[in-house]
Amino acid sequence: MKASLTDLRHRLPVETYVAGLTVLMWIVLAFSSPYFWTGGNVTNILRQVSIAAVIAYGELFTVILAGIDLSVGSVAGLSGIVFAMILSAGYPILLALVAGLAVGFVIGTVNALASDRLGIPPFIVTLAGLQAFRGLALLMSGGMTIAGLPNAIGTIANTTIFHIPTLFVVMAVIGVCSHFVLRYTRLGRYMYAIGSNAESARRVGIDVTFVTLVAYCVSAVFAAVGGMLLVARLSMGTPTAATGYELQAIAAAVVGGASLFGGRGTIIGCFIGALLFTTIGNGANLLGVDPFWEMVIEGLLIAAVVYLDNIQKRRQAGIA
């Protein structure tokens, strides 16, 4: 009995620990701040986590492939600017949406082809993108904020459906679809296979180029969605929006159990990772923690979780 319990504890995925930590944090916050567990604050957390989670889901696809996408923040900024400029020029929302998604799709294709066909490491390809797409966003907008969007945009982003913010609903739908693809489709299994060992995946006949293309397109398109949600939320486009979000996305994925060496990571873990960081930010504000300390805490947390995960993996290996 005792042995099987230990066994179970060793087999629990890292998501469980992170989820436990998040819940623990909620309990502590509920006792230390009278405002934490109020309807308004819960709605705030749901809104705040949504955009970060959508971008993190996309990032996860590339991380599973043992790749990385450093350009997601800049892609979010660029597609947000395209979206906002089309809207402020008076064109219909649907057109703006399609254009924003197209930006993501094109960038994803370029990233995938450059890394798979030209053989440039994804780290470098997307690092170049991080710089270039931010530059494009600044160029297109002349460095200015784009305002004058139709009121409907802000309303869509800030309403609730049965008390759940629409932003969160969008994020949940994207999350469920992604989870389904990764978990239950052949394409999803190919991704994990390539991430574990690209060469053997190629030898058993998996079309690595195609799967890579899908992963980088998903990453960039989700980033584009995140960028447009950000514009909707603020009712304006800022060329510097979403700066640094790539690191948040990677942190959420890794804390949620994904491995930068590929082959591991889940959407649920990714969501919990994003939720943990949002909770820390929200809690720090409610408790009045110095914002500089907040950064230190987040950093220590990333290191601690990955360390825990490593121990866990070694134990699992020992048991097997």
Next chain:
Amino acid sequence: MKNRLLLTMAATAAIGVGSAAGAANAADFSKARIPVIVKATTSQYWATVFDGARAAAKVLGVKIETQGAPAETDVAGEVSIMENAIASHPTAIVIAATNAVALAQPIAKATAAGIPVIMIDSAANTTKFVTFLATNNETGGQKAADEIARCVKARTGKAAGNVAYLTALAGAQSLNDRDKGFVEQLKKYPGLKIVDHRVGNNDASKALSDSEDILTKHPKLVGIFADNELEGDGAGTALSEKKLGGKVCLVSFDTSSQEIKFVRNGVIDGLIVQNPYMMGYAGVWYALAAAHGAVFPKFVDSGVHVVTKANIDSPAMAGLLDPKKYKLTPFLGD
């Protein structure tokens, strides 16, 4: 205030001497050539500085050369523009230093070559210049505190309650000055208490989350001060999301189009507005006067104004919000 008056007198005197001395001196003015060098030629703010400089050049009948690197980050670019300007021996130079250290040497060199230098907006680390004409950010912060006090008093009958403020970025001198002015001035209203302070990432979305959390934590908050436009955009969005526009007094720096919209629909109570047009306009006047012997105090305030719903459509403020509508006004008072 006193400084400004003194200056106007000095400038008028210098130009007056010019015209009194006769036609020969007046002809000198038409030969006067003043490069106006800004930090970045691509931004609206600096375009407004150029507009002001052109207006002054027209009135004075002098020639100006509008110059600058394409981006504020191109420090080396501005240094070479400055060096070329010195080599061309202009009447005077008006410059906004992109980098306080890198531009110190070239500015001192110009002064040594007998070319008066008027610094605008941002100073360089040198004492070899005529005057530094810029927004007094501390005064701006003080005005923000006064405006919050006025607004709270107008809404609740007395200037009392909890106040929070948002800093856009850690380590920026202009923002530190704004915050310092705000915090110091608020002490003059014993009823108003600062209960929270958040430092952002110059990111409207972070400002929005921070503001939401502040409003959750302090349900009785009566005022928020946001020290630049992205913080103002974020805090304004939080207030309008929570429908607290008429309850919490929000005062913010700058004039983004979003902020102006928020003033019109009552979410933002007051905007603290700088006057880049006047930096260009007065900068060229001072440059010409200095080239003819006028002496100025080392620092001149180019003015900060408070824009509220009550005065947002007044002609005096229209030009501060939209430089195309800028009209030179008579003395506005303080």
